[in-house]
Amino acid sequence: MKVNAVKRQSYLLLSTLAMLIVLIAGCKKQPAPTPVAPPPPPPAPTASISANPMSVDPGGTSQLTWRTENATDVTIEGVGKVQPNGSKEVNPTESMSYHLVAKGPGGTQDATARVTVNAPPPPPVAQPTVTLSDEQWFQQNVKDIYFDYDSFTLRPDAQQTITANARALMQKPGFRVQVQGHCDERGSTEYNLTLGDERATAVKNALVAAGVPANRIDTRTFGKEQPVCTESTEACWQQNRRGHFLLNK
Amino acid sequence: MIKNIILLVLLALPAVAQTDWIRTGTGLGVEKVRIAVPDFKTASTDPANAPLLKTFNDTLYSDLNFAGIFDVVSKSFYPLQVPGTPQEIQLEPWGNPPPNAAMVAFGNFGKTGDDVAMQGWLFDVKNTASPQVLGKQYREKATNENARLIAHRFANEIICRLGGGIPGIAESRIAFISARTGHKEVWMMDYDGAGQTQLTKLGSISLSPRISPDGGRIAFTTFARGGVDLGMYSVELGRTVTFPRFAGSNLSPAWSADGTKLAFSSSMRGDPEIFVADASGANPKRVTANKGGNVSPVWNPKTGSQMAFVSGRTGLPQIYMMESDGTNLQRITEEGYAVSPSWSPNGQFLAFAWRRKYGPGAPGGQDIYVMDIASKHWVQLTHDGGVNDFPSWAPDGRHIVFESTRGGSTQIWTMLADGSQQHQLTTSGHNQQPNWSFK
Incomplete structure (x- = not known):
């Protein structure tokens, strides 16, 4: 014990010394560089871009005009490589910033013009557009249904999931879903296709019984063709014996 | 006491029958x-x-x-x-x-x-x-x-x-599914595995190819049309041809011996049932009406009127037989998991895949069996080597082609109808669901 404590102290001492040496070395004066006459710097590029008009209706036309000097490489994001000076008509469907980057031997200069797209009039029928957040919402709220071996009967736990899924789907009356019936790897390719078909139908019927309109639900079988798990274990097979939901766009 | 003995004998009979070794195929058992x-x-x-x-x-x-x-x-x-x-x-x-x-x-x-x-x-x-x-x-x-x-x-x-006047099969062909391109497509090869050629190029999942009796067309199952649907490939034209699309899932087509009708499994009216339609796909008519999947129909090539198929109506799938209008239904297998029937050209035998004892820890694997339909005696042709499935009879009634996972990947094998001379035909990628041509 004691020996260890002494050892640790000596380590501390050693490392402090080492740090000091480094510090002292760092403080040592560097020899001054010999002065060389610098070449005249190339002129820095200049860039400007403007949009007219600055706000349009969806799909409307706006004229972009840009000027640059001392630039060899001019690009506008979303448009591509362009001439150093020029103009172009754009038809944005949503508000966009046109970011111009002018590169030359003297450096890089950028400029931005923004075209605001006016909000479209509300569509006659409420039709929620599918966005990434919708997909995320769907994944979080509409869960897979799991089955027993060679069975398309809904287990009690599956019935609970169905109830929760139905509640979620009723909050989004515009969402259409595809129910996909999947099977584990055991048994025949053909028989498993009918089993997957029956699983998908059983899930659809349960959703309809829970209040989701039947015309919002499609069914499809995949048999054992698209497993999510490929090991030959019961844990894996259980993951594959499922009714899976897809948000239909 | 005597009554009891008779009962015992009766109970013992099926077991004795099942262990009988039966010779199958024409000319087998005769000295070679x-x-x-x-x-x-x-x-x-x-x-x-x-x-x-x-x-x-x-x-x-x-x-x-x-x-x-x-x-x-x-x-x-x-x-x-x-x-x-x-x-x-x-x-x-x-x-x-x-x-x-x-x-x-x-x-x-x-x-x-x-x-x-x-x-x-x-x-x-x-x-x-x-x-x-x-x-x-x-x-x-x-x-x-x-x-x-x-x-x-x-x-x-x-x-x-x-060989008793039965034509040789050296010019016959075998259709099958191969995933060697990354997609399951319909392929064709000579009966000895030579000349393996890709037919469909749908870039999706194709399954269950069935060659028409005249060899001119191949009916199959495809995922390329949005659901699970029937597809038709013309061997003469070298491309897929139009075929009607039905509601629900439609799969496992089978040709009648005269080539005028197709039987298949369809959920167009809810449950997966056996339907019979014209070879063009016109006039689909439902033949079975039972809850539980009905699939994998196959016609008796000799009579052209009977059909064997798979049904899950009592739980695990079993093989059934009926007239092609749905009458005279009889169950063929009594236990386990029995699928993929194929009818021998002389109408006498059914080959099928069977996991005889099913359940956790049950002995045995899924093997190919042949049953003599009249006596219901069966014989096991493959033994404990991987999962064996999709037997299909050769036109000579002496050979059977099937898929097996015995080597680690799913490949196509042939054997004589007594289980001897097992021989691997494919090696590249995964290959499955072989179907031997009618001639």
């Missing part, structure tokens, strides 16, 4: 004809003849060996003097030990100009007075494919002559 097939003599000085002759000799030997009715004498036993014509053959060395052959097939083969010509004979070694059983000659354009074709034709003649 011992045949010698010396390499054909070259009849040409053209150096291009050598590779063609080798192809011919290898193919003829393999065809006769594969036929299942011959005991082909090993080439190391042959006399040194190789006959090319009837004038050159001496029968005694072939009939005496070591070859001990009953028959000898010999001849010559040569390329002249653009063509290749073969002269071949089959001699009965023991009939010294009039030994010639068969004499044939063929002439085709000199290609490797034609060297194979000539060998197949000569082999078929020999097989037909010595």
Whole structure:
């Protein structure tokens, strides 16, 4: 014990010394560089871009005009490589910033013009557009249904999931879903296709019984063709014996 | 007491019946004809003849060996003097030990100009007075494919002559599904695994190919049309042709023996049921009406009126039989997991895949079985080697092609209908669901 404590102290001492040496070395004066006459710097590029008009209706036309000097490489994001000076008509469907980057031997200069797209009039029928957040919402709220071996009967736990899924789907009356019936790897390719078909139908019927309109639900079988798990274990097979939901766009 | 004994005997009977070994296929159980097939003599000085002759000799030997009715004498036993014509053959060395052959097939083969010509004979070694059983000659354009074709034709003649008049299958073909391109597509190959060719290029999932009786079309199941649907491939046109799309899932097509009807499984009216439609897809009519999947129909090729199929109506899938209008339903298998029936060309046997004892820890795997329909006696053809499925009878009723996972990947195998001579046909990627042509 004691020996260890002494050892640790000596380590501390050693490392402090080492740090000091480094510090002292760092403080040592560097020899001054010999002065060389610098070449005249190339002129820095200049860039400007403007949009007219600055706000349009969806799909409307706006004229972009840009000027640059001392630039060899001019690009506008979303448009591509362009001439150093020029103009172009754009038809944005949503508000966009046109970011111009002018590169030359003297450096890089950028400029931005923004075209605001006016909000479209509300569509006659409420039709929620599918966005990434919708997909995320769907994944979080509409869960897979799991089955027993060679069975398309809904287990009690599956019935609970169905109830929760139905509640979620009723909050989004515009969402259409595809129910996909999947099977584990055991048994025949053909028989498993009918089993997957029956699983998908059983899930659809349960959703309809829970209040989701039947015309919002499609069914499809995949048999054992698209497993999510490929090991030959019961844990894996259980993951594959499922009714899976897809948000239909 | 006597009553009890009778009961015991009755109970024991099915078990006894099940362990019986039955011989299946035509001509099996008969002693095999011992045949010698010396390499054909070259009849040409053209150096291009050598590779063609080798192809011919290898193919003829393999065809006769594969036929299942011959005991082909090993080439190391042959006399040194190789006959090319009837004038050159001496029968005694072939009939005496070591070859001990009953028959000898010999001849010559040569390329002249653009063509290749073969002269071949089959001699009965023991009939010294009039030994010639068969004499044939063929002439085709000199290609490797034609060297194979000539060998197949000569082999078929020999097989037909010595095999009870049943035509040989050396020119038959096997359709199958291969995933070797990354997608499951319909492929075709010769009966011996040569010439494997991709047919469909749908970039999706294709399954269950079934060759029409005339060989002109292949019905199959496709995922390429948005759901699970039937597809039709024309062998003549070399492309898929239009076929109606039905509601629900539609799969596992099967041709009637006359090629005018298709049976298939469809959930167009809810549950997966067996339907029968015209070969064009018109007039689909439902034949079964039971909860639980009904799938994998296959017609009796002999009567054209009966059908075997798979149904999960009582739980695990079992094989059933019925008239093609749905009457006279009878259950064929009583336990386990029984799928993928195939009806033998003579109408006498059903081959199918069966996991006889099912459940955790149950012994045995999924193997190929053949059942004699009249007696319900069955025999197991594969034994504890991976998962075996999708048997399909060859047109000679002597061979069965099937898929097996025994080597680690799913591949296509053939065997004689008594389970002997198991032989792997495919090696590249995963290959499944073989279907042997009608002729």
